[in-house]
Amino acid sequence: MTEKKWPETWQEVNPGCIVFTPGSARSYLTGSWRAQKPIWDNTKCIKCGLCYLFCPEGCITEDAEGYFSADLDYCKGCGVCAHECWPRAIKMVEEG
Amino acid sequence: MSKRIGMEIAFAAAETVALCRPDVIAAYPITPNTHIPEHLSDIVAEGRLDAEFICVESEHSALSACAGAAGAGARVFTATSSQGLLFMQEIMPIVSAMRLPVVMAIGNRALSGPINIWNDHSDIMVQRDMGWVSLFAANGQETVDMVVQAFKIGEHRDVMLPVNVNLDGFQLTHVVEPIWMPDQREIDRFLPPYEPFASLHPDHPLSMGTLGVPEIYNEVMMGRNVALVKSKKVILDVWKEWEALFGRRYKPIESYEAEGAEVLLLTMGSLSETAEVAIDELRREGVAAGLLKLRLWRPFPFEELREAVEGVKVVAVADRACSIGGPGGPVFAEVRSALYGEPERPIVVNFMIGIGGRDVMVEDFKNMVKKAARMKHVPAECAYEIYGVRGS
Structure with a gap:
């Protein structure tokens, strides 16, 4: 069954817009907002983890070798990681 | 048994709130409502009421604290006047949109400027469209009665909305009148303990006050409007019950x-x-x-x-x-x-x-x-x- 994105009628909205499912934001893929995606150049990456710390979406993870990448299901393409990356290892690249 | 006593209406309102057994009271003093929370803080300090009295630093915080406590399932009360009510304005529509049955007494007072502490209705009229049930008392007896009714109306599962009880500043708040004061047993019979529709607790996590994107806002507004319009039926029922118990009739x-x-x-x-x-x-x-x-x-x-x-x-x-x-x-x-x-x-x-x-x-x-x-x-x-x- 596909989950409904919006309640179809006003009667279906919970009183006070209360959301009874914890962590339901996870099912909302903010990656669909993205116009640019971050691409890491691991030859420049010094593994400082600033991108990981600054990502407002919390979608950047560290791999076994200590390099970083974004989960594109949630990455909105805001570019904060690229802006903060002082060795300039992250480039924002147009989608499509 | 109710007892007829002479008492300043603000004090009588406070005594009545205490009979309603609120869990949390948060208020910031401003003339002319001040005697209500002031007297309530006395009642709590004297140990006559087991409630949390939060001395906040502003009216904005008072209503915010009430919203949070109501979200956690508490029965809450606050009171204010004039500019204090305006300082609560940011939170006023949030409380009603979150369907939290906060009860507020408003000692109605003119708005500044020129600075004026006396009575008129310009403070509540600014809040007209905030989605609250709004009652107006004409005397001390109505004030006392409406405070109790407000909890019952607001907490009703078909309503779940905040209620303000308006009493004219000075003309009512500071006047001593003979009032039939209900006793604890009568109030307990009329007003059962609050059973929230939902409450914040780590054991059963849920989210309140979430984002309402354009795709949902109209539907939410419809629900809020229907809830307030339909609350009239509950109000009439509550008034009927009140009349049966206390013999005093209320009509819109x-x-x-x-x-x-x-x-x-x-x-x-x-x-x-x-x-x-x-x-x-x-x-x-x-x-x-x-x-x-x-x-x-x-x-x-x-x-x-x-x-x-x-x-x-x-x-x-x-x-x-x-x-x-x-x-x-x-x-x-x-x-x-x-x-x-x-x-x-x-x-x-x-x-x-x-x-x-x-x-x-x-x-x-x-x-x-x-x-x-x-x-x-x-x-x-x-x-x-x-x-x-x-x-x-």
Whole structure:
């Protein structure tokens, strides 16, 4: 069954817009907002983890070798990681 | 058993709130409501009420604390006046949108400026569209009764909305009146413990106050509006139950000497009692005048109003607030709009009186009625008058 994105009628909205499912934001893929995606150049990456710390979406993870990448299901393409990356290892690249 | 005592109305309101067993009270002092939370803090300090009294640093924080506590399933109470209520404004619509049954007493006071601590209704009128149930008390007894009713109405599963009880600053808050005070057993019988629809607890996580994107906002607004409109049924039921238990009747609009009246005055709050005296005198003089006392401001009692003015030639609405640059006072605008679609409707005129605490005498009401009775046709923009202005 596909989950409904919006309640179809006003009667279906919970009183006070209360959301009874914890962590339901996870099912909302903010990656669909993205116009640019971050691409890491691991030859420049010094593994400082600033991108990981600054990502407002919390979608950047560290791999076994200590390099970083974004989960594109949630990455909105805001570019904060690229802006903060002082060795300039992250480039924002147009989608499509 | 209820006991008839003489007590300052603000204190009586506080004693009544305590009988309702609130879990949390958060308030910041501002004249003229101050005696209500001040006395409540005494009651808590004396150990007569097991509640958390939060001394916040502002009204904004007071209502925010109430919202948080109500979200956690607490029965909460706050009180304020004037600029304090305006400072709560940011939180006012949030509380109603989150469907939290916060109860607030408002010691109605004029807005600054010029700075003025006296009574009128301009503070609550700013909050008209915030989605709260809004009740107006005419005296100490009504204040006490409405405080209890407010919890029952707001917490009802078909309502789940905040309720404000308006009592005129000084004219009511600071006046000592004989009041039938209910006792704890009576209140416990009338008002069961609060059972929230949902509450914040780590054992059963849920989210309140979430984002409402454009795709959902209209539907949410519809739900809020329907809830407030439909709350009238619950209010009427609660009032019926109150009457059965305590013998005091409440109606959204109460008529006084309205039978056969050609001119009806319409008032809200404490002025109603002065207006009654004026109507008595007018009737003795042979003037067919009557009075409507509006107790329920939101949801607005459209049906009851139309019924109450049937066959009447002129309705003179006494407003205690101005809609500056608008159609007249807010109550007047509502009344005229409610009657606009009626095939036969009275002329509706508006006197803005008692603003910023200006005294309104019996003679003033008689003048207004007589002036209104003479009006045959009133152009839309000339239907209101700020009464008693020197030099006009």
